[in-house]
Amino acid sequence: MPENSSPAYAKQPVGKPRIPAVFWLLLTISLSLIMGTVLLSNDMKHLKTIGRFFGYELFPHEVKLPPPTALPRPMPPASVTLPLHAIEPPVAQTASTFLRTWRISGAAMCAALRDAGVQTSEWAAASFNAETFECFFEHSGKREKDQLPSSIFVIVRGDAAGTINNMRVKIVNPQTDQNGQLDPNILRIFEIMLQQPQWLDFHEALNAIKNLRDIKEDGFGASISFSREVLNPGRYNFTLSLDASSGPQKRTRSYFSDRTWLPSPEPSGKTAPAPAPAPAPRQ
Known part of the structure; x- marks a missing residue:
């Protein structure tokens, strides 16, 4: 008889390997995150669609904004006429x-x-x-x-x-x-x-x-x-x-002191051209 023929050493059938529970937990969390991202993206459009499919209005009090309207055409600039004395340079002759x-x-x-x-x-x-x-x-x-x-x-x-x-x-x-x-x-x-x-x-x-x-x-x-x-x-x-x-x-x-106002402008008027030098009086 062969040695060690005791039943304790008899060959046991090989079983299937077990998947750890941590794996399933991580997989569940990952799938939840993916689904949440899909449902909440695009202003929760997919989530609202699923709710309406099952007959539920998930956000009944949501205010819908009216579509944007075109801006009004700008008004033409107003024309202002200033009096001449407000824009003309000062006249030295009248100062x-x-x-x-x-x-x-x-x-x-x-x-x-x-x-x-x-x-x-x-x-x-x-x-x-x-x-x-x-x-x-x-x-x-x-x-x-x-x-x-x-x-x-x-x-x-x-x-x-x-x-x-x-x-x-x-x-x-x-x-x-x-x-x-x-x-x-x-x-x-x-x-x-x-x-x-x-x-x-x-x-x-x-x-x-x-x-x-x-x-x-x-x-x-x-x-x-x-x-x-x-x-x-x-x-x-x-x-x-x-x-x-x-x-x-x-x-x-x-x-009108220069301490308060800008100095007065220099005269701009042109004088008549100077004639030839004056001759000496007759002797």
Whole structure:
């Protein structure tokens, strides 16, 4: 007999392998996730379809939004018409009627006179006072018999900053034409002095000077005068000055101070072309 023929060692039939329970659990979870993803995707469209198939309305209170409508056509832009004074640049010629100020420096005034043929000196400190700046022109002719010699004296005075205080002209025995009107070369001095500050409201002054008539005008702090000396009929004095001591002028200067507003624009008006240099008075 063979050894170890005991029943305990008899061969047992081979059984089927068992699948662990963990596998089934993982499979169930995976399938649930897949099905949940499918049912909840696309705004739960599939879940709602299954519910309606079985006769159930899963979301009875769901609000259905109306389909989007086309946006209204935009309105055309409104047109606005602005008054011309709101968009046009300021006009230097009319500024003097509202704010009286020197619109040219002393050095520029002297240069304008030189361009017109009046050979003034350079703008520099005066010999009698270092705080006063000036430029001047002087010409004297020879005495003829009992008459005083014809002469011209021009002076522009101001301060170191270039602000003008006053402008003066003195003419003695000026040359005139057959109508008694002032020689154009001398009249050009007064034209430059009246044009450059842009104080064009003194419109009668130049015509009076041309005809050697006395005139005195005051306007908003500025003063202009041209007069014949009482004791010396052949002598004439001209003065153009700015006096800011009046109440309206002080209030206007304070209101339109550069600390509050932008500086006033420089004059843009073109003056008439300068003629040839003025010849010296006849001897």
